[in-house]
Amino acid sequence: xxxxxxxxxxxxxxxxxxxxxxxxxxxxxxxxxxxxxxxxxxxxxxxxxxxxxxxxxxxxxxxxxxxxxxxxxxxxxxxxxxxxxxxxxxxxxxxxxxxxxxxxxxxxxxxxxxxxxxxxxxxxxxxxxxxxxxxxxxxxxxxxxxxxxxxxxxxxxxxxxxxxxxxxxxxxxxxxxxxxxxxxxxxxxxxxxxxxxxxxxxxxxxxxxxxxxxxxxxxxxxxxxxxxxxxxxxxxxxxxxxxxxxxxxxxxxxxxxxxxxxxxxxxxxxxxxxxxxxxxxxxxxxxxxxxxxxxxxxxxxxxxxxxxxxxxxxxxxxxxxxxxxxxxxxxxxxxxxxxxxxxxxxxxxxxxxxxxxxxxxxxxxxxxxxxxxxxxxxxxxxxxxxxxxxxxxxxxxxxxxxxxxxxxxxxxxxxxxxxxxxxxxx
Numbered sequence: 001x002x003x004x005x006x007x008x009x010x011x012x013x014x015x016x017x018x019x020x021x022x023x024x025x026x027x028x029x030x031x032x033x034x035x036x037x038x039x040x041x042x043x044x045x046x047x048x049x050x051x052x053x054x055x056x057x058x059x060x061x062x063x064x065x066x067x068x069x070x071x072x073x074x075x076x077x078x079x080x081x082x083x084x085x086x087x088x089x090x091x092x093x094x095x096x097x098x099x100x101x102x103x104x105x106x107x108x109x110x111x112x113x114x115x116x117x118x119x120x121x122x123x124x125x126x127x128x129x130x131x132x133x134x135x136x137x138x139x140x141x142x143x144x145x146x147x148x149x150x151x152x153x154x155x156x157x158x159x160x161x162x163x164x165x166x167x168x169x170x171x172x173x174x175x176x177x178x179x180x181x182x183x184x185x186x187x188x189x190x191x192x193x194x195x196x197x198x199x200x201x202x203x204x205x206x207x208x209x210x211x212x213x214x215x216x217x218x219x220x221x222x223x224x225x226x227x228x229x230x231x232x233x234x235x236x237x238x239x240x241x242x243x244x245x246x247x248x249x250x251x252x253x254x255x256x257x258x259x260x261x262x263x264x265x266x267x268x269x270x271x272x273x274x275x276x277x278x279x280x281x282x283x284x285x286x287x288x289x290x291x292x293x294x295x296x297x298x299x300x301x302x303x304x305x306x307x308x309x310x311x312x313x314x315x316x317x318x319x320x321x322x323x324x325x326x327x328x329x330x331x332x333x334x335x336x337x338x339x340x341x342x343x344x345x346x347x348x349x350x351x352x353x354x355x356x357x358x359x360x361x362x363x364x365x366x367x368x369x370x371x372x373x374x375x376x377x378x379x380x381x382x383x384x385x386x387x388x389x390x391x392x393x394x395x396x397x398x399x400x401x402x403x404x405x406x407x408x409x410x411x412x413x414x415x416x417x418x419x420x421x422x423x424x425x426x
Contacts, residue, residue, distance in 0.1 A: 068201075102357055109147060110148055207226075
């Protein structure tokens with residue numbers, strides 16, 4: 001009877017184990033498309049053997065825990081790629097907007113207005129006293145000043161929007177940091193009943209979302225909590241270690257990854273472009289006024305430059321001829337020194353600004369494309385480890401069904417044998 005009782009207990013435990021395994025597979029199938037979910041497995045361990053007259057008898061197996069399948073090294077690589085991908089996606093979006101605002105093709109923009117301005121002086125040289133020619137000079141000067149102001153105004157509008165986006169991104173990051181810290185607490189509290197896999201999934205998902213905003217690295221402690229840090233100006237800064245430490249907006253300028261890093265880089269780039277347009281406006285006014293011998297352009301910045309009127313009145317044809325030649329010489333001069341120390345023509349300086357904007361925009365797009373592909377590759381690897389294979393789960397379900405049926409048959413057979421034994425001794 002003792003052997004039959006052991007057999008019955010073992011079969012009963014097998015039924016319980018199989019129910020847990022079926023529930024785990026069912027949960028996997030249900031969460032196949034849930035973001036952040038990692039495949040779960042009911043881990044079985046062999047029960048201690050039981051001594052009998054004939055030696056040690058096996059006592060079946062029990063479910064030790066329900067574990068997740070994760071590779072923290074791969075998770076960290078994926079978060080790093082996500083950070084870079086998000087950084088360049090953010091930067092590319094801003095650079096594209098900046099490039100559109102500073103658009104300066106051959107048919108419109110500051111370059112065209114500058115060319116028209118110099119052309120108007122060439123036309124005036126042919127008929128210095130012509131009213132329409134003088135009017136064209138006035139109009140082309142005003143159009144040039146307007147073009148500079150308009151371009152700068154559009155760039156300034158983008159510049160005024162970036163701080164708000166930066167603040168919003170920092171606030172989103174801090175919300176996630178607090179959530180991760182709270183999940184650490186919840187996981188430690190719940191661990192007495194086994195691994196709280198759903199909470200762990202949520203924590204990984206929050207860390208992944210955080211890596212889209214700022215650079216993230218993490219380490220898992222023996223008690224199941226995680227330490228999370230970021231990088232500011234090349235130094236490691238703790239975000240979650242027992243308690244949450246929010247990102248400080250004042251010091252966040254040192255962050256070079258994630259959406260925040262992309263916005264900060266765009267702000268830096270934009271400030272540089274706007275400074276160059278100021279340099280152009282200041283040099284334009286100085287050089288043109290010097291070639292004319294009096295004031296045509298007032299203002300020393302791109303936002304303040306304006307063109308006067310009436311400055312041609314009272315000038316003789318000879319004087320206008322000399323001035324027109326001065327303007328022609330200025331247009332052709334490639335030795336103009338700008339406030340940033342560079343030397344080129346006025347048109348060349350504008351071209352350099354456009355080249356810088358175009359180069360930065362293309363570089364951001366190229367980097368985004370590279371890291372997008374890297375992220376996709378690492379995501380596939382991560383899914384091969386932690387993702388759900390419906391085919392595999394279907395095979396498991398069939399296998400568990402067969403084990404359950406076999407265990408049920410053992411119970412049935414053992415029950416019959418026990419009844420037979422009882423009847424024999426009555």
